[in-house]
Amino acid sequence: MPNHWTLVTGMYEEDHGIIANKFWDPVWNKTYQFSTESEWFNNTEPVWITAEKEGKKTGAYMWAGNEATYDGQTASIVIPFAYNAEFEDSMEVVVQWMAEEEVDFACLYTDQPDSDGHKYGPNSEEVKERIKAIDKVLGKMMDEFDTRGLTDEVNILIASDHGMTDVNSSKMINLGAYIDFDADIEWSYLSAIGLIIPKPGNLDEVYTTLKDAETTETHMKVYRKADIPDDLKYKNNRRITDIVLVAEPGWLFAKSATYKTSLLGNHGFDNKNSDMKTTFLARGPDFKCGYTQDAMRSVDLYPLLCELLQLETCHSSRGWTNNTQNLLSIEPCIPVAGGTVISSTVVPIFTLIFFLTTKLI
Structure with missing residues (x-):
């Protein structure tokens, strides 16, 4: 779209x-x-x-x-x-x-x-x-x-x-292993990117937790809105969330380990x-x-x-x-x-x- x-x-x-x-x-x-x-x-x-x-x-x-x-x-x-x-x-x-x-x-x-x-x-x-x-x-x-x-x-x-x-269920990034969506997150959209709105007062904690997860979850990048690379042309709009996640091509974000995508192909990765x-x-x-x-x-x-x-x-x-x-x-x-x-x-x-x-x- x-x-x-x-x-x-x-x-x-x-x-x-x-x-x-x-x-x-x-x-x-x-x-x-x-x-x-x-x-x-x-x-x-x-x-x-x-x-x-x-x-x-x-x-x-x-x-x-x-x-x-x-x-x-x-x-x-x-x-x-x-x-x-x-x-x-x-x-x-x-x-x-x-x-x-x-x-x-x-x-x-x-x-x-x-x-x-x-x-x-x-x-x-x-x-x-x-x-x-x-x-x-x-x-x-x-x-x-x-x-x-x-x-x-x-x-x-x-x-x-x-x-x-190509994508498949073996390449899912389980964000639920790091954050509690019910307790910590106000709104989210997850696919090849992750748009994350933490609940009031939770921004720093959620960001730090996800940023730390980069060391083990090597198939994603975690950005504060202000730090999103300029070449993505994806920063200067109120609708872009305070935390943005970018998956490695071929990987998708999920809220839990039980989620399995039915997709075998997807887009929306870094161009x-x-x-x-x-x-x-x-x-x-x-x-x-x-x-x-x-x-x-x-x-x-x-x-x-x-x-x-x-x-x-x-x-x-x-x-x-x-x-x-x-x-x-x-x-x-x-x-x-x-x-x-x-x-x-x-x-x-x-x-x-x-x-x-x-x-x-």
């Missing part, structure tokens, strides 16, 4: 405030958990709202935060999230938007192969087969764009909000780990053909979208246009229509995300 919002705002979690799939707001005295309420998202304007304000028509299909309103405004077309939505059906709808609804910008989210990655593991045969199926749908989409005469009119960007690594990296692909009249580069950051996608849409009022972001300028072509580059755009040998792209934007003039 957090990086979905980063991709369309160009801001880090500490900026836009969606800091995890579940978190506590100490001012509002309430918990966020996959909420669609506007108040959680209104801190930062997504690109589709900026585009709407500048007279463009947009669509947001199953995207986190797409139901939020900004002074009563949403994307022109909003499709709420639905579990187990068929990717091919979703894609057909978005192609129709571009071809028949005169949509200038559309973004689409699908929960595959992310769901299969969690259930079977990122390197499983099930995930490989899912990627092949997605690949075929993408090839069909390209053919449909060609049939409708859109190949040289639409830029297609394929991105993701995270990678994934310097190679398994957390993902793939970005782009195709269309404004992109070079056959060009590759080493990396870009999630926040860099937002200014690229603003440029492709020729928006004049995009807010300042953490993204750098210099990181994406080499992707763009001065002369139109129209790839051959049809076929697949993702090889099944590519590192799996989890939680596939699609952007479709009209070309630069």
